[in-house]
Every structure is written in C-alpha cells, then in structure tokens.
Amino acid sequence: MSSQDLRAVTWTAATEGDGTPSLSLIDQTALPHALERLDVTTVDQLIDAIVRLVVRGAPAIGAAGGYGVALAMAQGEREGWDRARLDAEVARVRAARPTAVNLMVCVDRVAPLIDAGPAAVLAEADAIVREDLEANHAMGAFGADWLQKRIAVSGSGDRPLRILTHCNTGALATAGWGTALGVIRELHGRGRLETVYADETRPLLQGARLTAWELAQEGIPHFVQADGAAAGTILRGEVDAAIVGADRIAANGDTANKVGTVGIALACAYAGIPFMVAAPTTTVDLATATGADIHIELRGEAEILEWAGVRTAPAASRGHNPAFDVTPASLVTALVTERGVLEVGAGETPADGLS
Structure with missing residues (x-):
C-alpha cells in the first residue's frame, strides 16, 4: 500500500469480541520501524493518544476530535453519563492540544449534533474526513x-x-x-x-x-x-x-x-x-x-x-x-x-x- 492511501484516523463499528465502537489510529510513535494501529474506546485513551502524538498533524487531530464526540457518546452510553458529564468529556477532547485550531473547529462542528443521535454525529465526522481529503487534492x-x-x-x-x-x-x-x-x-x-x-x-x-x-x-x-x-x-x-x-x-x-x-x-x-x-x-x-x-x-x-x-x-x-x-x-x-x-x-x- 502506498503511504498516500493510508488513513491515520478511521472509525470502526466494533472492536473484536465485545462490540464496543472504537477509533482506530495509526500509531505514529512506532514509525518507521512498525506500522501499527491503536484502537481507542475511551475519552482518556483518545486524549492520551493526542498528547503522546500517536495521532498528530492538525487535520488528522481535527478528524480525531470529530470522531471523539462519537466516542464520548458511546462511552457515556456504556457508563450511564448524564448530559453534563458528556459535555465535560467532549470539552476535554477539544482542549487536548491548544495550538492546532482544527481540533476545536471539528469538535465544535460535530458536538451540536449530539441531540440528533450517534448516527448524525458519525455522519458529520465522516463528512469532515471526506472534505479534508478532497481539500488536500485540490x-x-x-x-x-x-x-x-x-x-x-x-x-x-x-x-x-x-x-x-x-x-x-x-x-x-x-x-x-x-x-x-x-x-x-x-x-x-x-x-x-x-x-x-x-x-x-x-x-x-x-x-x-x-x-x-x-x-x-x-x-x-x-x-x-x-x-x-x-x-x-x-x-x-x-x-x-x-x-x-x-x-x-x-x-x-x-x-x-x-x-x-x-x-x-x-x-x-x-x-x-x-x-x-x-x-x-x-x-x-x-x-x-x-x-x-x-x-x-x-x-x-x-x-x-x-x-x-x-x-x-x-x-x-x-x-x-x-x-x-x-x-x-x-x-x-x-x-x-x-x-x-x-x-x-x-x-x-x-x-x-x-x-
């Protein structure tokens, strides 16, 4: 596979075995020696991945932030969060790296759709990825x-x-x-x-x-x-x-x-x-x-x-x-x-x- 065909950030409907939705990230700390992916299922794991530069680059961080809203919703459903807790966790994702504005822009674009449900949130996160790929070619x-x-x-x-x-x-x-x-x-x-x-x-x-x-x-x-x-x-x-x-x-x-x-x-x-x-x-x-x-x-x-x-x-x-x-x-x-x-x-x- 050519490197240009790689996708640093992808959403997977379920991890093996437990049916938990996850965000699959190329672990960029392992390159160039190994091409590995890290599946994250919690907000803490996503923030850690952003801070440690498992995922990095402003547009990729933005895509991770968009999917991070969906990840927070899935975790909140599993753990019984109320809306205040969910909003607080989404805010934590938004603040994970302060300089790259794409992270904030993408979280702010997706978060207003929380009330419309997980499908709407995922559709908007998918749109962010699709638009970024088109923008890059242009x-x-x-x-x-x-x-x-x-x-x-x-x-x-x-x-x-x-x-x-x-x-x-x-x-x-x-x-x-x-x-x-x-x-x-x-x-x-x-x-x-x-x-x-x-x-x-x-x-x-x-x-x-x-x-x-x-x-x-x-x-x-x-x-x-x-x-x-x-x-x-x-x-x-x-x-x-x-x-x-x-x-x-x-x-x-x-x-x-x-x-x-x-x-x-x-x-x-x-x-x-x-x-x-x-x-x-x-x-x-x-x-x-x-x-x-x-x-x-x-x-x-x-x-x-x-x-x-x-x-x-x-x-x-x-x-x-x-x-x-x-x-x-x-x-x-x-x-x-x-x-x-x-x-x-x-x-x-x-x-x-x-x-």
Whole structure:
C-alpha cells in the first residue's frame, strides 16, 4: 500500500469480541520501524493518544476530535453519563492540544449534533474526513500550478523542482494525501520534482521518521537533513522553494507551525525563493487577529533533555520545548488552501480571501 492511501484516523463499528465502537489510529510513535494501529474506546485513551502524538498533524487531530464526540457518546452510553458529564468529556477532547485550531473547529462542528443521535454525529465526522481529503487534492493541484508558474517566471524555466519541507504534512497528518506533502506529491506525479529536503524536525523527528517514510514508500527522491542545515541548504541555492503546513493561521496571515519553521521562512526571504504554506481553510482562524494571539504549546522538558530515555544534558539544565513557532505574514510568500492561492507576502490576507 502506498503511504498516500493510508488513513491515520478511521472509525470502526466494533472492536473484536465485545462490540464496543472504537477509533482506530495509526500509531505514529512506532514509525518507521512498525506500522501499527491503536484502537481507542475511551475519552482518556483518545486524549492520551493526542498528547503522546500517536495521532498528530492538525487535520488528522481535527478528524480525531470529530470522531471523539462519537466516542464520548458511546462511552457515556456504556457508563450511564448524564448530559453534563458528556459535555465535560467532549470539552476535554477539544482542549487536548491548544495550538492546532482544527481540533476545536471539528469538535465544535460535530458536538451540536449530539441531540440528533450517534448516527448524525458519525455522519458529520465522516463528512469532515471526506472534505479534508478532497481539500488536500485540490490544494495540491493549486500549489503545484502556482510553484511551476512562479519558478518559470523567475527565469529558471519549467523544470523539476527541489523542495524543502519541515515536519510531516502527508497522509499521516491528514485524512489522506497531505497538505504541503500533497503539493510535493502532485509535483512528483507530474514529473516536475527533482528531490525533497526533509528536515529531521527535532525533538521528535517527525521529518526523519514520518515524512521520509512516506517519501520512501512512494520512491520519491529525498534527503533527510538536520534542522540546522536548512538555512545553509537554502542559501547555497540548492532549494527552489520551501513548503510547510500549519497548525493555526491568524486573520492577518501569521502562521503557527512546527518549531523551526520561522528560520526556514527567514532563509527563504533572504535567498529570494518562495516560502509556501499549505493548509485547509479549517486551519485559518479569523477570530485570531495576529500570531501574537496564538497560544504556543510547551511540551515536556524530557523531550529536549533526554534521548531514548537517557539524559543528555547536565542535571542542572532546564528544557525549553515550544512545540510551535509563528512565522510573520510578511515572510509567507503564498498560502494555498482548497480555494486557491493567496499571496500573503504581497498583502493578501486570509481575512480578505476567506471571509
């Protein structure tokens, strides 16, 4: 199976033996060494899976949140919860990761259907997954079209492109196909991709473990590089464009994404090459005016101070571990969504294009 055909989040009507509905998640902590699925049947298990990054990537977390409402309803039916308890458990799912707005958007979309019953809730969660998959294919085509035209206009001709990406934005991070990696897949399918530079993405190596795995599954030429190598690779002229995803995009175009993204944007600006953000419209939060209003999740210090459970820093050292950073809109050359491309760095804003 090609990695693009994987579904990171799927609802199953029953687990073996006990007839309990469950949410089946690809365990992304096990990749690339093993492709395993984790079946969760309770809210606690789902929240743990989101926090531990068993499921990750803003669109995939959003899909998990939508199905999480159905999961909470099923658990509440088994355990005799009243409505106040059910609402409280749904709220816990919604708050499991604070930066990725898709989780909140999808829970808020599904939760009002609780009174209509489990079938209505599941139908809406299924619709979220279907729409995300369709959006990913659309933005892949829009992004590839824009990049090919932009590079050709710059005088480089219509040639295979060298693309840098950060973190994981493929089938594993979405309902399927991918956002930034979807653009890369589209270029590859057109025969217009030379190679990909995949940043390893410290500290949890989503690039080295997940993006490289997806690229390898499809025979897409690529290099894995240290995050600290990205700026130098760009400034040496070895990259034609960088494409990243997003966890939340403010109304002015400021973009929160995996920590390390802003350095790539700065290097692209200095080198004069495109820095593209690919994300569905569900990632755009028009209620958040600027990036200064985006809450940045701080993860556990051990992710920075240890490696494979072994302490690598002095005992007296503290760990500063922001999961995301914010790239100013002025550094975002283009924002591609399922509706088309906004040239944010030239003054177009999500508030103008999506409201």
